[in-house]
Amino acid sequence: MGSKVSGFSKTVGKFTRERKRGKIPEITWFPKNYEVRRGQREFIEEASETIKNNEIFLGSAPCGIGKSLGSLLAVLPQIRENKLLICFRTRSQLHIYLKELRALGHNPPTVSFFSKQDMCPLYRKGGLSYFDFLEECNRLKVNSESSTKPYCRFYRKVIRKRKEAEEVALDCARKILGPREAVRWMSRRGFCAYEALKKVLNRVAIFLGTYHYVFNPSIREALLKSFEVDLSNVYIVVDEAHNLPAFSRELLSDQLTQNTLEDALKETETFENEALLSVREYLTLLEEVFQRARKSLKKEELKQLNPQRFDALFVDKSGVSGSEVAETLHEYGEHVREARRELGYERIFSYNHRVGEFMERFFAKVETKYIHLVKRDWKERIVLEVRSLDGREITDPVLQQARGSILMSGFLSPLKIYKDLILYDHGGVHLKEFDSPFPxxxxxxxxxxxxxxxxxxxxxxxxxxxxxxxxxxxxxxxxxxxxxxxxxxxxxxxxxxxxxxxxxxxxxxxxxxxxxxxxxxxxxxxxxxxxxxxxxxxxxxxxxxxxxxxxxxxxxxxxxxxxxxxxxxxxxxxxxxxxxxxxxxxxxxxxxxxxxxxxxxxxxxxxxxxxxxxxxxxxxxxxxxxxxxxxxxxxxxxxxxxxxxxxxxxxxxxxxxxxxxxxxxxxxx
Ligand code: SF4
CATH class of the missing domain: 3.40.50.300 (P-loop containing nucleotide triphosphate hydrolases)
Incomplete structure (x- = not known):
């Protein structure tokens, strides 16, 4: 944030005149006694103008410009009934936005999320993979509805005392509490913060979270549903946007380690099914691939795989294609999950389901924008991978459909390259590089x-x-x-x-x-x-x-x-x-x-x-x-x-x- 100065009235006077000429957003949003920094004013003006036209602003602004506050001041004066999604790659950025939002002249109700597991008072300390945690949370929620043990007492209180839960959640939003503070505040009162805050999203103006909330399609859909808006009613701010091309490529990629495969084989010893023999045969074939890779790869070495030759291996040895193998493993995995549920297992999951899911992607993603790999990583694990080379199918539709977007970073240079890596369509995109504001x-x-x-x-x-x-x-x-x-x-x-x-x-x-x-x-x-x-x-x-x-x-x-x-x-x-x-x-x-x-x-x-x-x-x-x-x-x-x-x-x-x-x-x- 900028510094407090005694000559503020002069600045305000100048801003008021410029505001009247339509150049500066509403000054009543500025933090008290705030002096706009060198470069920040330009940032606010240009970003504000761009999103007013429902377009996309890419700003390369070195440390010290005050771009976090600048992006808020570009969006909030024109937000009206729309929403603002602010996303970042690393959580360390969150506290900066919370600080800026609390200091503004107006404080729109704001909710910020870490991942659901990180906000869960029962499973925050880990012990479960994220996928297993989601399954477990769902099961506890269903049990809470019917008061069947085991259930989640925090969720049960949210549904039983819904009005009170929503009041406390709105209180957190009005106070602009961060995820940790909100969890503390709400679990002390017996509520699940994640579920209660989700219920009031339709009444808040701003949401802060990691890139996943904006760019992962299923997570974004769920968020927009809770917000009760679609993308055309949402402004997006992407912080540390230099990470976006690599992040979106990662989102489209997948990998399978030998450990998961070994666990999948062990799983077949416990869960009977008519497809069991085929499942074992396919997993054994896959294991041979891993063993051959272990013999041929040096530490941290990477080799390209040809998915067609991989597919032919299954056809030769077992008479079915790779995608049929994937389907069988997937179905067997569904059976295992069902069986675990019926037998009252604490954790509902299946390694075969995971292997099947990976194999499906491995054989489906064969266009030139994917590469198939096998590697020996720094931990000496053998890993099969399908990696995306182009993340635009993730980023472009979101940014094009949003009401307006600001993408910014301390270093987004050359801007044209980042624009090309993030967007297919270059109409309505504004690029601006700012100089360092430091002497x-x-x-x-x-x-x-x-x-x-x-x-x-x-x-x-x-x-x-x-x-x-x-x-x-x-x-x-x-x-x-x-x-x-x-x-x-x-x-x-x-x-x-x-x-x-x-x-x-x-x-x-x-x-x-x-x-x-x-x-x-x-x-x-x-x-x-x-x-x-x-x-x-x-x-x-x-x-x-x-x-x-x-x-x-x-x-x-x-x-x-x-x-x-x-x-x-x-x-x-x-x-x-x-x-x-x-x-x-x-x-x-x-x-x-x-x-x-x-x-x-x-x-x-x-x-x-x-x-x-x-x-x-x-x-x-x-x-x-x-x-x-x-x-x-x-x-x-x-x-x-x-x-x-x-x-x-x-x-x-x-x-x-x-x-x-x-x-x-x-x-x-
Ligand atoms: S409902 Fe909330 S408190 Fe209960 S398990 Fe899920 S995240 Fe955790």
């Missing part, structure tokens, strides 16, 4: 042109050059620094060579974000080693200038494997020969910029960004960087040059050094 004198962006992570140049000599850069930067930088690598492999090749005076923190799978932030807050002489695309380079805030330097070692291209090649080939066909840029370069630049963006989290943060790969200066790559990177990036030709530039940068701020330590880091200690 340019607070940052130094350097690119070293004597280093490269290009595969053929990755020699011991290159490792030594990178080491020299890291050690030099460590000497001259003031405050904590982070070094992000293209992969764990590169990180561990370089780590033993690097010697600094700093305390080392090395990212591992089990390293927790909170612990690292606490460590950085204790002193200013830490060096964090992580990977680009990892948990310390994306979706994490380092507040109060906890990081004053980010070094990116290399350009983080994805692993060059059959999936990557298939994606490039498919995009080449879809986007006039630009497959490599769309599938390979854009995601790499996104990971790079996300990592570099960890340093400047507020207008007063100061620090350096060092890119240790000359390729970012190439004419094919540089235009992919954010505008302010392209404008401000300085070339360095050696680590000595780099050290001098960083030293001079900090000298310039030496009078403020006390401020950095006392205002920022020290406040955490």
């Amino acid at each position: 340019s004198e607070n940052r130094l962006i350097l690119t070293a042109v004597d280093v490269s992570s290009q595969f053929k140049k990755r020699t011991n000599k290159m490792l030594e050059k990178w080491r020299d850069y890291i050690e030099t930067i460590s000497e001259v930088n003031e405050g904590n620094m982070a070094v992000f690598f293209t992969s764990y492999g590169l990180l561990h090749s370089l780590l033993p060579l690097v010697r600094t005076h700093r305390k080392e923190i090395v990212e591992q799978r089990k390293t927790r974000r909170g612990e690292v932030i606490a460590q950085l807050a204790k002193s200013t002489d830490n060096i964090l080693f992580g990977v680009m695309g990892g948990k310390f380079s994306e979706g994490i805030d380092y507040p109060n200038n906890l990081l004053t330097c980010a070094v990116a070692v290399g350009l983080p291209y994805a692993t060059w494997d059959v999936h990557q090649k298939a994606l490039i080939k498919y995009f080449n066909h879809q986007f006039s020969g630009n497959g490599r840029t769309y599938a390979y370069l854009t995601p790499a630049v996104l990971r790079l910029i996300q990592a570099c963006g960890r340093v400047h989290r507020s207008a007063v943060d100061k620090g350096c960004i060092v890119l240790l790969d000359e390729r970012v200066t190439h004419p094919s790559i540089k235009p992919q960087l954010p505008n302010y990177f392209q404008k401000e990036m300085k070339i360095v030709r050696s680590q000595i040059d780099c050290g001098e530039q960083i030293g001079n940068f900090w000298k310039k701020w030496s009078h403020e050094r006390g401020h950095i330590y006392s205002g920022g880091i020290a406040s955490h200690t």
Whole structure:
């Protein structure tokens, strides 16, 4: 949110005049004493105008513009009887919206959801897969209606005291409580928060949830039904929209692990059925495929499968097609679920049902926009997969049918590529890239042109050059620094060579974000080693200038494997020969910029960004960087040059050094 200022009346006066000219949305929505930030006003105006025409706005707006509040101020003054759905990839964004909504001049009733299991006072702590949980919840709900044990006491109270449940739920919506607070508030009164809040959705204006609530067709349909509207009455805000292409592809993909298959085979020992022999035969054939893959695949190796040849295997060995196999497993799975229900099992599910469901998708999704794979993952599991290469069939219809949509991210660049990856139809789409609102004198962006992570140049000599850069930067930088690598492999090749005076923190799978932030807050002489695309380079805030330097070692291209090649080939066909840029370069630049963006989290943060790969200066790559990177990036030709530039940068701020330590880091200690 923006800052409180004394000169607010002047701002309001200007806004009122502009509002009269139809340029600015209703100012009574603005939080009290609020000053609109640099770039935010433009964001509000353009997004507001776009959705007024029932169109789609794509905004690339760096950290600090205040785009969460901006999107609310673009939609809410014109919402009337319509609804607003705000969705995000990670839950960490939710609290920002809740804070902004509570501060507004008007507070429309708002409901926010995590997943149903996360909001269930009985099963929140896990123990059941999500699918099993839904089955169990349904069973308890049905039992609650007839008061048959076991039932859910929280749901029973919702149906028995419906009016009271709805009153308490509306109270949560008026107070704009988050999911956790609402669950606490309602379960203390004996109600299921999820079910009670669902009953009042037709009386609220705003809903916040993960992408699933908006883009998963069955979940969205259920939500709209509770809302009592269709998409044409809904405005949509998509936060962190750079995630949307990958998310929608994932939604259309599916996978099967060997463990599920083994469980399906075990299941046949318990549940008799006339199809049992065939079921066992098909599962055994599938198991042979898994065993052959285990022998032929190295760790983390991926191979393409031909679904026709897979289909022929079933025809040859058992005389039926792959889709018939899928149908038999599915039907047997239904029988198992029914049997579990009748026998009074606690959990109603079937592994065969799951295998059948996967096989159905595997044989049905055979167009060029899918790829079939088998892999050995990092946990050594063998996994069969059908992966989508194009998520537009998920995103396009939703965004086109909505009343108006705002898609935004700190980095959605180049906007045209994201537009192409999200929408088929490009009519009525407005693109806008905003500059960083933070003062340019607070940052130094350097690119070293004597280093490269290009595969053929990755020699011991290159490792030594990178080491020299890291050690030099460590000497001259003031405050904590982070070094992000293209992969764990590169990180561990370089780590033993690097010697600094700093305390080392090395990212591992089990390293927790909170612990690292606490460590950085204790002193200013830490060096964090992580990977680009990892948990310390994306979706994490380092507040109060906890990081004053980010070094990116290399350009983080994805692993060059059959999936990557298939994606490039498919995009080449879809986007006039630009497959490599769309599938390979854009995601790499996104990971790079996300990592570099960890340093400047507020207008007063100061620090350096060092890119240790000359390729970012190439004419094919540089235009992919954010505008302010392209404008401000300085070339360095050696680590000595780099050290001098960083030293001079900090000298310039030496009078403020006390401020950095006392205002920022020290406040955490
Ligand atoms: S009805 Fe609510 S409280 Fe009961 S099991 Fe389902 S989610 Fe949990």
